[in-house]
Amino acid sequence: MKKLLYLFFSLSILHACNEPEDAFPKRQENLTPYEGSKEGVFVLNEGNFGWGYGTIDYIDLQQEEVLSSIYEQANQELLGNVVQSASYFQGYYYVVVNNSQKVVIIEPQTFKKVGEVNDLISPRYFLGIDEEKAYVSDLYADAIHILNPSTFKKVGEIPTEGWTEQMLLIGKYAVVAAYDSHELLIINTETDKIEKSIALQAPPNSLQLDKNNYLWVLTGAGDDQQAHLYQLNPEDFSISKDILLDASAGGPGHLQLNNTKDSLYYLQQGVFKLSIMADSAPAAPLIEETISTLFYGLGISPEGDIWLADALDYVQGGWARRYSGTGVPIDSFRVGVIPNSFLFH
Amino acid sequence: MRKLFFSYCLIPFLSLAGFVQAQELDSAILLQEVRVEALRLKNRTGFEQALIDSVSIQQYQSSNIGELLQQESSLFIRSYGVSGHATPSIRGTGASHTQVYWNGLLINSPTLGQIDLTTLPVAMNDVIAVNYGGGSLLEGSGGLGGSISLSSQPLHQQLRLNISATNTQNVGGNLLYAYGRNRLRGSTKVVWLENKNAFSYLGLGQEEQIMEHASHQSRGFLQTLSYRLKPSQQLHFASWYQQDERELQPSLFVNLYDERLLEKVWRNSLRYEVKKTDYNLKITGGWFYNQLPQVERMGELPAEKGHINTYQAKTHFYKKLKGHTYLRSGIDLMHSAAVAAAFQGKRNQQRASLLAGLETALTNQLIVDALLRQEWVSDGNNSGRLLPSLALRYQLTPVWSVALNGSYNYRVLSLNEQYWASESRRNLLPEESRNVELLVQQQLPLKDFFWKQSLSLFSYWVENWIIWVPGMPSWKPENATEVYSRGLEYTFSWKSEMEGNWNWGSKGSYTLSAATNQQSFRGNQEAIGRQLIFTPRHKASLQGQLYYKSWSLSFDELYVGKRFSRSDESEYLPAYWLSQLGLGYQHSFKEQLLSALLNIHNLFGYHYQVIPFYAMPGRVWELSLTYQLDL
Numbered sequence: 001m002k003k004l005l006y007l008f009f010s011l012s013i014l015h016a017c018n019e020p021e022d023a024f025p026k027r028q029e030n031l032t033p034y035e036g037s038k039e040g041v042f043v044l045n046e047g048n049f050g051w052g053y054g055t056i057d058y059i060d061l062q063q064e065e066v067l068s069s070i071y072e073q074a075n076q077e078l079l080g081n082v083v084q085s086a087s088y089f090q091g092y093y094y095v096v097v098n099n100s101q102k103v104v105i106i107e108p109q110t111f112k113k114v115g116e117v118n119d120l121i122s123p124r125y126f127l128g129i130d131e132e133k134a135y136v137s138d139l140y141a142d143a144i145h146i147l148n149p150s151t152f153k154k155v156g157e158i159p160t161e162g163w164t165e166q167m168l169l170i171g172k173y174a175v176v177a178a179y180d181s182h183e184l185l186i187i188n189t190e191t192d193k194i195e196k197s198i199a200l201q202a203p204p205n206s207l208q209l210d211k212n213n214y215l216w217v218l219t220g221a222g223d224d225q226q227a228h229l230y231q232l233n234p235e236d237f238s239i240s241k242d243i244l245l246d247a248s249a250g251g252p253g254h255l256q257l258n259n260t261k262d263s264l265y266y267l268q269q270g271v272f273k274l275s276i277m278a279d280s281a282p283a284a285p286l287i288e289e290t291i292s293t294l295f296y297g298l299g300i301s302p303e304g305d306i307w308l309a310d311a312l313d314y315v316q317g318g319w320a321r322r323y324s325g326t327g328v329p330i331d332s333f334r335v336g337v338i339p340n341s342f343l344f345h
Numbered sequence: 346m347r348k349l350f351f352s353y354c355l356i357p358f359l360s361l362a363g364f365v366q367a368q369e370l371d372s373a374i375l376l377q378e379v380r381v382e383a384l385r386l387k388n389r390t391g392f393e394q395a396l397i398d399s400v401s402i403q404q405y406q407s408s409n410i411g412e413l414l415q416q417e418s419s420l421f422i423r424s425y426g427v428s429g430h431a432t433p434s435i436r437g438t439g440a441s442h443t444q445v446y447w448n449g450l451l452i453n454s455p456t457l458g459q460i461d462l463t464t465l466p467v468a469m470n471d472v473i474a475v476n477y478g479g480g481s482l483l484e485g486s487g488g489l490g491g492s493i494s495l496s497s498q499p500l501h502q503q504l505r506l507n508i509s510a511t512n513t514q515n516v517g518g519n520l521l522y523a524y525g526r527n528r529l530r531g532s533t534k535v536v537w538l539e540n541k542n543a544f545s546y547l548g549l550g551q552e553e554q555i556m557e558h559a560s561h562q563s564r565g566f567l568q569t570l571s572y573r574l575k576p577s578q579q580l581h582f583a584s585w586y587q588q589d590e591r592e593l594q595p596s597l598f599v600n601l602y603d604e605r606l607l608e609k610v611w612r613n614s615l616r617y618e619v620k621k622t623d624y625n626l627k628i629t630g631g632w633f634y635n636q637l638p639q640v641e642r643m644g645e646l647p648a649e650k651g652h653i654n655t656y657q658a659k660t661h662f663y664k665k666l667k668g669h670t671y672l673r674s675g676i677d678l679m680h681s682a683a684v685a686a687a688f689q690g691k692r693n694q695q696r697a698s699l700l701a702g703l704e705t706a707l708t709n710q711l712i713v714d715a716l717l718r719q720e721w722v723s724d725g726n727n728s729g730r731l732l733p734s735l736a737l738r739y740q741l742t743p744v745w746s747v748a749l750n751g752s753y754n755y756r757v758l759s760l761n762e763q764y765w766a767s768e769s770r771r772n773l774l775p776e777e778s779r780n781v782e783l784l785v786q787q788q789l790p791l792k793d794f795f796w797k798q799s800l801s802l803f804s805y806w807v808e809n810w811i812i813w814v815p816g817m818p819s820w821k822p823e824n825a826t827e828v829y830s831r832g833l834e835y836t837f838s839w840k841s842e843m844e845g846n847w848n849w850g851s852k853g854s855y856t857l858s859a860a861t862n863q864q865s866f867r868g869n870q871e872a873i874g875r876q877l878i879f880t881p882r883h884k885a886s887l888q889g890q891l892y893y894k895s896w897s898l899s900f901d902e903l904y905v906g907k908r909f910s911r912s913d914e915s916e917y918l919p920a921y922w923l924s925q926l927g928l929g930y931q932h933s934f935k936e937q938l939l940s941a942l943l944n945i946h947n948l949f950g951y952h953y954q955v956i957p958f959y960a961m962p963g964r965v966w967e968l969s970l971t972y973q974l975d976l
Contacts, residue, residue, distance in 0.1 A: 015922060015924070015949035015950075015951055018921075018922075018949075018951050018952055019952065020547045020551055020952045021551070021952075022919050022921075022952055022953070023547070023918075023919075023952040023953050023954045023960075023961075024918075024954070024957070024958075025910050025916050025917065025918050025957045025958075026916065026917055026918075026919060027915065027916045028914075028915050028916065048910075049815075050425070050596050050956075050958070050959075051425075051596060051910065051956050051957040051958055051959065052910070052957070052958075053598070053958070077549070077550070078549060078598075080598050081596060081598035081599075081958070097598075099596070099598055099599060100598040100599065100600070101599060101600055101601050102600075118600055118601070119600060119601040120601075121601065140642060250821075292869060294814075296815075311815075312866070312869045312871070313812075313825065313826075313865065313866035313869055313872060313912055314814055314815065315872075315878055315910075315911055315912040316869075316871055316872060316911045316912045316913040316915065317911070317913070317915065337911065338815070
């Protein structure tokens, strides 16, 4: 009986050493503080849905080093679950944190949080309209959220059908990629009403505006296993080009423009490049995905370099890989879990 | 050699309403005993099986199978909070590498290839066992880690009511009425659950909060009927209907939550069994209907309802040839038809297996058990396989034995793996494993003392390991890696009668599972040789029970080692210890029995998470009352 009592008290002591923070994950890495952006690139890392956490890393290109999790360091809190996207608007970064259902507003030099808009269901992308208006698309809300960037509050909604993705501002119109309904929604930002919807043959995922002010829309795979790259006239949103892409091995995404806005890039198990004057899809990728890479995000820097987010196996830190505009590897940096996009400030 | 057959129906007689009942109802068991001269249908010789004792099953009447197995077995259960998905990991293998059978029929979802243990109430089952590795091949293929066997059976005549409540606003119960004598017997059981799971936890900012989004309501109905056609022939029927409505506990990052998961399942099995002195024939048929889980979001249900119909038929024949030589043979058939929006219509899968095996004693000490299972599958990617398993068992002394077994197994691709979002999966291959195990066992049944211990050294090599990876527009499965899981497992149990009215006993286990990536995903080198995420290298449990007259006291300790949450081992969740204290009392008068059991779960309020950012409860008080009337 004495032995049992000893065992009981031993366990009591053992358990008394347990602190609340012991429940949380422990990371084995040294963090260097962020001291403002000089010449560098921000990398958004989604983190694993549900059980992971998203981070933002800063790649200092002068020192050639990565400052990890700079938001956590500056604010002593986790940014949230699934860092989906970020936009620079009126002096702040608006970071959309999907599964945490919020948009976090960050001051760029200190990376301190200045505000937060919560309870947004499943936000995807932010589009700044003016000083008092911004839109946020959403996966499940069946609505575009209307925020006031000066008060950091949600002020309204625009009803939609299903999942909405990337958005683009053309004059007074916001163009929204409506993924579920295979449409482009044209919203008058003065009235917050959908004035027009353009039917597409596949789900749109990304948008760009070229140097001639033509709108480019990239879709995922349609029912016919083909994706589309549309060019639209921004005057009346009529489709002026429809380039078919083979999507039997998975749909393309992450449409980007180069710095001169005359070449398009997209990801489809490799990086494809085509001129805005092209009428057909490129036959071969500019940068091929290999057995050891998993391209998950794409960015083109103001200098014309191609940045690729390599998510590896999705459950460890990935890589930010830099290539020249012609596809020649330059360097690579180890970043956070599931990197998905880049910010060039 | 004729063997004494104790009907499986006896096992539920051990269903007791507390620790003490186990000690005092032995006489009742003897009164209900049915003795039939017949060949006993044995488990595989030389393969490890862990049978959960009926006292534990009774103690966990208000729990689900996941909670029971986490505490009572060497399995690690990955729980996404208290109401979220809970899936088993046997010796470092994945969730779909454990096949779950009910009355001998596979209940893993044909779409997912796995089953959520949260939706399997302990109260619906009377026999629960774990078959490790190749030992599962007798029931079916795909148990690369092993299988869990559940069984619901007719019980002796009784009326029993069990209710329980916790300080986290959980209330549940089950009512059993078992009736009939002689040729026809049956039982009707109703199980209900109203769990709010309103436990306190620390949020991301270390602020104390009350969980508001982990409720779980469940309604279940079980009907069994058993009819003895002749002394050696029986018909068993069981029907299990259950519907669950629950909030999948969100991670700590989620503030606004309004989602509910609705699930309905109806399982029916019919078995015809012939037990003769020299053979045993079992023919089982089953029809399962699963309404695919629907997510009610913001008060709205999706317009489309998916469902799966599964039909199974099994014939197993076990024949004594001569001396200690037995023949096994069987045919297993299965047809699954799933209708789901993600499949853009209906998808079917047919599976057929033939099995043949021999168990024979080469010498007085050495027994060989061999089994071949040939499987065919209708889908293109799921080519048929021949699955051999072999065990040698050597009886060193009357109490010591050593066994060596090896097997090859594979898992048929699930419907989701093949057809989800209609993407082409021409290159996806079924997972396959090669398992080897060395087993040393000692059993010492003395008059006042029972001692049993077992040491297993295992080595599982799994190829074509499938993981789901993010993609546009939806996630997709890929053959990501090879995994080598090796380690050891030690279990012991003992019971002792002391002088006076004192009895005590103890049992425990320790598992070391080094489950490492061997061929990293997409050539990435960082994960090679690293432990799989969410797979503890170490798990241990220790339980002690003390009985005095009508009182019982128990103490359970569970240790789960650290689990990595990144494949390069750069992040981990700390190890945790959970203690449980139980105090029981029972009072019997004539045919009636009233018992009470007070359990304190997580006695010391240990702060822990099983999966990162999914809160788990601190100290929980549970009171359980049982009334039983033997009819």
